[in-house]
Amino acid sequence: MSTDTRIDTRLSVEALERYSREGSLSAHESTPAFELQLGAGETSDTVLQVLEVVRRVPGKRLVCRARWQGQEVFAKCFIGAGASKYAARDSRGVQWLAEAGIATPALLHDGATATGECRVLIYTAIAAANAEQVYRVMAPAQRQALALQLVSVVAQHHAAGLLQTDLYLKNFLVQGELSAQVLHDLTIYSLDGDGIRRLCRLRRRQQQLDNLARLISKFDVEEVPQWLPALLQRYADASGWALAPDLGAMQSRIARHKARELQQYGAKVLRNCSDVRVERRARAFIAINRSCDSAALKIALQAPDAMLDAGSSVRLKSGNTCTVAAVEVGKQTLVLKRYNIKNFWHGLGRALRPSRAVQSWVNAYKLLLAGVATPLPIAVLEQRRWGLRLRAFLLTAYTPGPDAVEFFASNQEDAALRQQVALAIAQLFYRLYLLRLEHGDFKASNLLIVDGQPLLIDLDSMRQHDSVQHFQARHARDLRRFMHNWSSDDATRLLLSQAFYQIYPEQAVLRLAKI
DSSP: OOGGGOOOHHHHHHHHHHHHHHOOSSTTOOOOOEEEEOSSSOSTTTEEEEEEEEEEETTTEEEEEEEETTEEEEEEEEOSTTHHHHHHHHHHHHHHHHHTTOOOOOEEEEEEOTTSSOEEEEEEOOSOEEHHHHHHHSOHHHHHHHHHHHHHHHHHHHHTTEEESSOOGGGEEEEEEEOSSOEEEEEEEEOOGGGEEEOOSTTHHHHHHHHHHHHHTTSOTTTHHHHHHHHHHHHHHHHTOSSOOOHHHHHHHHHHHHHHHHHHHHHHTTSSOSSEEEEEOSSEEEEEEGGGOOHHHHHHHTSHHHHHHSTTOEEEEEOSSEEEEEEEETTEEEEEEEEOOOSHHHHHHHTTSOOHHHHHHHHHHHHHHTTOOOOOEEEEEEEEETTEEEEEEEEEEOOOOOBHHHHHHHOSSOHHHHHHHHHHHHHHHHHHHHHTEEOSOOOGGGEEEETTEEEEOOOTTOEEOSOHHHHHHHHHHHHHHHHGGGTTOHHHHHHHHHHHHHHOSOOHHHHHTTO
C-alpha cells in the first residue's frame, strides 16, 4: 500500500468509527483500504493493512480482513468507551477455548494502536466458510450431519465448563470435505471469545440444556422437529449422559429461543446495526437497509411525495388508508407505499404508536430471518412533528407477479405447476404456524406468485404470539380467510386443501379452519 492511500493513526481511528456507524456509501462501493499503526515505527510488525471490513457493530467494533507480517489475517478493532473491556473479554474467551483443546483461530497479537484509542486483536485467517453459509447451500441430509457435528462441539464446550452466550451459526467455521450425506475430515472452529463464559456450578445442567436449545433454534424451523430426537441423543452421548434430554421440554425451550430471536431482531432493525442505518431527526425517523443505501435513495427520501407523483411512477393502488406506486430511484424500480392519515381522529389515534410502515418494516425483517419470502425492505420514513407521528412511507423491492387467485385462474391446464405452487403455499403457511406468526389479512392479493414461489406482502397487521392455544385460533382464521378466495372455485379449493393436509403433520388446526 502506498503512502498516498495510508491514513495516519489519529485519522484511522476516526475512520473506524465512521465505517462502523455509516458503512459504505452504496451497495456497490466497498470500504477503502487503509492502515493502522500498532506501535512505534513503520515496520511489517507494527502496521496492519486493512483490506476489507467484513462486519461492523456500530460504534463498538469492526471485524476486518487484513494483512500483517506478510500473511493474511482477521483483525477485530475495538473502539469506543468499552474497547479495552470488550477486547480483554474476547482475548480471555479465546484463551479458555484453546486451553480446553477446542479448535479456534490462534490469537497472534493483542494490543492498542499507537495512540491507544483503538484495541486490536489479530487472529489467524482460516480458509473456511462460517456454518450459516455452509448450512444454507447444503442438501437436507448434509444439513442434519452438520447439525449433529455442531451439537457435538457445543457438548465439548460444556464438558470444558464453557458456555457460548452468543450462539449463532456465524460463530463457527466449517472446514472439511462435503459429500452427499457425510461430512469427511470436518473441523469446526469456534469463534467470538467475547461470548464465552464459565458455566455456573449451581445451575450447570439447566444452563447446558438452555444453551443447547439456543443452538438448535438456529436450524431451519421445519427441519428441527424431524431431527430433534437424534440431536438430543448425540448431545447425551457426547456428554456421557445416560438419558437424552426430555423431548417435550426441549421443544418448549427451542420455541422460546426462536420467538425471542425474532423479537430481538425486530427491535434491532429500528436502531443502527450491521443491517440497518437509522437517522432520528426532529421531523423524521428514517431507517435504511445498508445493502441498498445510496446517494439517490437519500435524495429520494427527502421528498417521498414527489416520487409518487413523478411521471415515471406507476400507480398500483389508491385509497384512503394507503397509496402504492412503482417508482424509480436511481436506476432501480422500487415499490413505495404511503400510509395516509384519513382525518383528524385517525391521525390522533396513530400519532403516539409506531406507524404501519414501521410495523411492516420490522415484520419484513422477521420474515426474512425466518426464511419466509417477502419483498426486500429498502427504507422506512416516518414524518413527525413535536414528537407526534404523521404520515409514513415504506420502500421495498419491486417483485412483479400475479396474486394467488390470478395465478390459479390463468394456469388451469398446467396441473404440475398448480400442484407445485399449492404445496409451496401450504409450506409457507406451515412455516408461519411453526413460528407462531399471524398475518392478519390473508387475502389472496397479499400472496404473490413469483417464479413459482409464494411471496407474502402487506405485513402491517402481522403479529407474533406467545400462547400456543390463542395462536392456533388466529392461524385457523388466517387459513379460513385465505381459502375463502376460492369459495366458487371447487377445483382449486380441493387442490389447496390436499396440499395443506400433505404438509401439516398436526392437522387439528386444519380442521379448526374447516379445511
